[in-house]
Amino acid sequence: MSARPRSLRTALLGPALLLGPTLLLSACSATSSADPTAPSAGGPGSVAVTLTDDGCTPEPSTVPAGSVTFTVTNSDATAVTEAELVNAGGRILGERENLTPGLSASFSLDLPAGTYSMQCPNAATESTPFTVTGAAPTATADPLFATATEGYATYVKEQVAQLVTATTAFTAAVEAGDVERAKALYGPARLPYERIEPVAESFGDLDPAIDARIADVEDPTTWTGFHRIEKGLWVDGSTDGLAPVAQQLMGDVTRLDSLVQTTTYQPAELANGASALLDEVAASKVTGEEEAYSHLDLLDFAANVEGAQKAFELLVPALQQTDPDLVTTVQARFTDVGTALQPYRRGDSWAPYTELTPEQVRALATAVDALAEPLSTVSGKIVGSAS
Incomplete structure (x- = not known):
């Protein structure tokens, strides 16, 4: 799988606003040190990954099958801010990103041999x-x-089926040259x-094809997906030249629909997700970087929070047996984020991002950060107990 270009997302937000988590497929939030509840470095089921501009060699590079926690640390890398564990089929199983120098974070998985x-x-x-060797302990x-x-x-x-339906209507409006209808859809x-x-x-590369922003692509002429069309609609006020982009977007969404029909998940992936x-x-x-043109x-x-809450709520019956206090805390924090939003x-939609003041942005970021901290511990409690 080719590397996915990344934008310098955090550069758009001043230090005072960097209150949210950096938690892509993680088991603990990004901090200056590893999660104290995770296995100690060098211990059983523990892999240390140090980010450098040269690479990110896992230590050790071979572990027995079973529960594994990866602690990713960026000591001084400037060009590299993430590490991904990818299986032989090219699917990313776990990832930590947005780790600037001095930050460390973890993700946990139950891994079969391979x-x-x-x-x-x-x-x-x-x-x-x-490499993962042997067989996982029987559980x-x-x-x-x-x-x-x-x-x-x-x-x-269900969500991807809705995506196919909505994208079909959206891309049809783009191909028809109907700017206002395309904006509405x-x-x-x-x-x-x-x-x-x-x-x-x-x-792998499916998400960048669908969702890349201009800063994510090395060659702007290869830019595709929702945000390429977004720029045409809101900045250029035109669909000129966008028909091929719309057709590719529809194809990529259809491909995603096909892939998810046979994809299975492990419990930690729900928490990681x-x-x-x-x-x-x-x-x-x-x-405010994501929707830079439509705002x-x-x-x-709101959709991200909704998806996160759905994943967590599916785990609640099992978590109630092991850590009911954590369930209560996370549910309360989800409520707080909903209240903050x-x-x-605005009816079925939301206020343009440009209407928010810096203080309002800080309040939203604080609510997300307060939710992220307890939610980030969930996969660490699941790994090893759910197999």
């Missing part, structure tokens, strides 16, 4: 082999976790995608 790679886009060496599967993963697979399929097409974005991101959606809020929605960032923000609702 060949994987640790990838760090923009490094001199972007991919390093990683009794918890039927509550099985119900959760089955429920999430159903939810993802843009937001509804974005909603289902934003609810399940980590799933799309796990399929919930954290990933909060990362999307913190990294681009709360900065519908709060629509994306409510003043900006």
